[in-house]
Amino acid sequence: MRQVLTMFLAGSAAMLAQPALAQQAAAPAAKSDASDDIMKKAVNQPGTNWQVYGPNQKAKALNDGGVPGGQVIRVTVSAKGTNAWDVGSSSPIQKPIAAGDTILVAMYLRAPELKDGETASIPYIGANGVAAPYENLVGNGVTINKEWKLYYASGKATKAFAGGTMRATAHLAADKQVIDLGPVFVLDFGQNYDPAKLPKN
Numbered sequence: 282m283r284q285v286l287t288m289f290l291a292g293s294a295a296m297l298a299q300p301a302l303a304q305q306a307a308a309p310a311a312k313s314d315a316s317d318d319i320m321k322k323a324v325n326q327p328g329t330n331w332q333v334y335g336p337n338q339k340a341k342a343l344n345d346g347g348v349p350g351g352q353v354i355r356v357t358v359s360a361k362g363t364n365a366w367d368v369g370s371s372s373p374i375q376k377p378i379a380a381g382d383t384i385l386v387a388m389y390l391r392a393p394e395l396k397d398g399e400t401a402s403i404p405y406i407g408a409n410g411v412a413a414p415y416e417n418l419v420g421n422g423v424t425i426n427k428e429w430k431l432y433y434a435s436g437k438a439t440k441a442f443a444g445g446t447m448r449a450t451a452h453l454a455a456d457k458q459v460i461d462l463g464p465v466f467v468l469d470f471g472q473n474y475d476p477a478k479l480p481k482n
Contacts, residue, residue, distance in 0.1 A: 389463025
């Protein structure tokens with residue numbers, strides 16, 4: 282399952298970024314029914330529609346062939362925050378989520394200025410509310426390096442959330458650092474899917 286999802290997410294990001302290719306990829310051999318089914322589970326608009334907030338940061342859009350779709354947001358955090366969430370990035374979740382649904386958040390991340398063997402801590406990736414008290418949907422911390430990789434947060438929704446009230450999020454102020462944000466996906470697998478089957482970091 283992890284391999285299938287990883288391949289699907291990579292392919293979906295590329296096609297979303299290049300509509301002409303999406304039409305070509307609609308040929309029978311290019312996409313499986315399983316991939317189509319997974320795409321229907323998206324409750325956000327997959328891609329790099331990140332909004333970066335907080336002091337002591339600058340964000341800019343870049344082209345990068347190392348990530349599916351080739352579009353990224355580079356965030357330069359010039360000072361460690363008092364809290365990890367003092368600088369963050371968010372991407373809207375447009376569709377509603379029902380109580381008990383199994384949710385997967387997947388996002389491409391890297392820290393491009395790290396050297397080989399070095400890592401950076403992102404204390405929270407996942408999905409939470411757009412307004413106080415910023416209720417958590419799913420989330421966990423991850424350790425990243427200088428290479429692009431998909432990172433995941435998953436679990437079951439403890440309550441129903443209306444469309445537009447939640448967002449995918451990454452907290453970036455754990456240190457003075459440079460973080461690249463690639464495509465983000467939020468997938469809803471419904472009521473009867475075991476979260477243990479989803480990919481892990």
